[in-house]
Amino acid sequence: MNEPTIVSFLCNWCSYEGADKAGNARLEYPANIRPIRVMCSGRVDTELVLQAFREGASGVLILGCHPGDCHYKKGNYKTRRRMLLLRKALAQFGVEPERVKVDWVAAGEGERFAKVANEMAETIRELGPLRLPLSG
Amino acid sequence: MAKPKVALYWCASCGGCEEAVVDLAEDILKVVEAVDIIFWPVAMDFKKADVEGMADGEIAVSFINGAIRTEEQGEMVKLLRRKSGLVVAFGSCAHLGGIPGLANFWNRETIFERVYKGVPTMDNPEGVLPQTRTAVAGKELTIPEFWDTVHTLDQVIPVDYYLPGCAPPPDLIMNAITAILEGKLPEKGAVLAPDKSLCDTCPLADSKPEKLSLKEVKRPYEVILDPEKCFLAQGVICLGPATRSGCGERCINACMPCRGCFGPTKGARDQGARSLSFVASLLGIEEEEKMTDEEVEKLIDQIPDPAGLFYMYSLPSSLLRRRIMK
Ligand code: SF4
Numbered sequence: 475m476n477e478p479t480i481v482s483f484l485c486n487w488c489s490y491e492g493a494d495k496a497g498n499a500r501l502e503y504p505a506n507i508r509p510i511r512v513m514c515s516g517r518v519d520t521e522l523v524l525q526a527f528r529e530g531a532s533g534v535l536i537l538g539c540h541p542g543d544c545h546y547k548k549g550n551y552k553t554r555r556r557m558l559l560l561r562k563a564l565a566q567f568g569v570e571p572e573r574v575k576v577d578w579v580a581a582g583e584g585e586r587f588a589k590v591a592n593e594m595a596e597t598i599r600e601l602g603p604l605r606l607p608l609s610g
Numbered sequence: 611m612a613k614p615k616v617a618l619y620w621c622a623s624c625g626g627c628e629e630a631v632v633d634l635a636e637d638i639l640k641v642v643e644a645v646d647i648i649f650w651p652v653a654m655d656f657k658k659a660d661v662e663g664m665a666d667g668e669i670a671v672s673f674i675n676g677a678i679r680t681e682e683q684g685e686m687v688k689l690l691r692r693k694s695g696l697v698v699a700f701g702s703c704a705h706l707g708g709i710p711g712l713a714n715f716w717n718r719e720t721i722f723e724r725v726y727k728g729v730p731t732m733d734n735p736e737g738v739l740p741q742t743r744t745a746v747a748g749k750e751l752t753i754p755e756f757w758d759t760v761h762t763l764d765q766v767i768p769v770d771y772y773l774p775g776c777a778p779p780p781d782l783i784m785n786a787i788t789a790i791l792e793g794k795l796p797e798k799g800a801v802l803a804p805d806k807s808l809c810d811t812c813p814l815a816d817s818k819p820e821k822l823s824l825k826e827v828k829r830p831y832e833v834i835l836d837p838e839k840c841f842l843a844q845g846v847i848c849l850g851p852a853t854r855s856g857c858g859e860r861c862i863n864a865c866m867p868c869r870g871c872f873g874p875t876k877g878a879r880d881q882g883a884r885s886l887s888f889v890a891s892l893l894g895i896e897e898e899e900k901m902t903d904e905e906v907e908k909l910i911d912q913i914p915d916p917a918g919l920f921y922m923y924s925l926p927s928s929l930l931r932r933r934i935m936k
Pocket residue numbers: 808809812813814815818839840841842843848849850851862867868
């Protein structure tokens with residue numbers, strides 16, 4: 475069965491490493507998660523998230539360094555605020571806010587990465603694919 | 611030499627764009643001297659058949675205002691496209707969807723229910739709704755179909771240039787007409803306004819602090835704004851940072867924050883998303899490390915209608931384009 479796609483933006487300094495750890499440790503995480511490396515979770519503009527939805531993603535998972543650990547100091551705080559506000563706007567578009575999730579994964583946290591990714595996959599599986607009107 | 615032929619057409623808009631042409635005042639005489647207006651339903655008595663009778667490409671330029679939300683509008687703009695060398699999307703509604711585009715938070719069914727049954731001033735005991743075909747006295751009457759979704763002009767036909775604004779100001783209209791007459795147009799697809807943000811040209815920009823933070827968000831009616839001080843610095847959301855300049859800072863000079871009618875600057879794919887991003891990044895910055903998710907949400911709750919605010923003029927042009935109706 476084709477699982478709905480989840481685009482995952484991973485910050486270079488923590489979460490991407492975390493995902494790498496998970497891979498090296500051969501931890502299971504869902505194949506429908508498409509990782510995209512960004513320098514900082516703060517780089518993830520609202521536009522990028524909406525673009526992911528427009529191009530067929532059913533969920534967007536943004537992972538950054540834990541609060542206080544951002545390589546650029548405060549990018550993760552900014553992304554948290556942005557995505558909370560975006561979630562509220564998404565509800566007005568009839569898109570379930572749970573389709574966007576922000577969480578923190580440190581470089582050493584392979585297991586945490588696998589856990590967060592699996593939970594997100596479960597959420598999206600329950601919600602089903604996002605079918606945007608007027609696409610294609 | 612024959613004068614270039616020009617058409618003007620009105621789709622889903624308030625009529626302010628038609629007014630904007632009249633607001634050219636004496637300059638309209640210069641325009642009429644230089645061009646032949648061959649179609650302008652609001653002011654002149656030419657019919658669709660007159661346009662149909664023209665050769666393809668015979669009209670030098672069509673200025674089309676309004677969003678596209680009915681079958682009739684779709685048909686007319688396709689006809690004008692075929693007959694015109696250039697098509698200019700005139701005003702916010704043709705450019706981005708504009709205020710009529712906010713209807714994309716609903717659809718035909720919910721709009722009809724409200725307008726023809728729900729509103730308190732409606733007296734419609736039989737619940738009659740508009741039909742595209744109705745039998746009357748053995749004859750059939752037809753009206754154009756009202757669509758579920760409002761479209762920008764360029765979602766329906768190819769557009770060569772955009773004149774932004776609700777409505778476009780006279781100086782930009784005259785610049786555009788002059789550029790067309792002199793053949794000095796920029797590259798196709800350009801927005802005929804400066805590619806700067808409104809803050810770059812705003813008279814209040816000097817009072818905009820280097821480091822802005824919104825500790826609380828106030829709505830314009832909740833405060834008496836100081837007309838001399840950047841509105842963001844007063845805790846009122848102004849969309850100047852994410853909006854294109856060129857309007858003459860009309861709202862700012864009237865002591866109202868910008869709502870984005872000029873659309874975004876070049877390169878932005880989704881004006882609302884850009885606006886949302888910058889506002890979110892300013893919310894409670896100085897306390898950001900201490901705030902819990904709940905506290906952030908509380909701040910966000912001071913923006914009761916984020917989608918309506920950030921997409922006030924651009925919903926149909928947004929990446930999501932409309933609400934998903936359940
Ligand atoms: S935010 Fe608004 S008031 Fe402040 S400088 Fe920009 S346009 Fe002017």
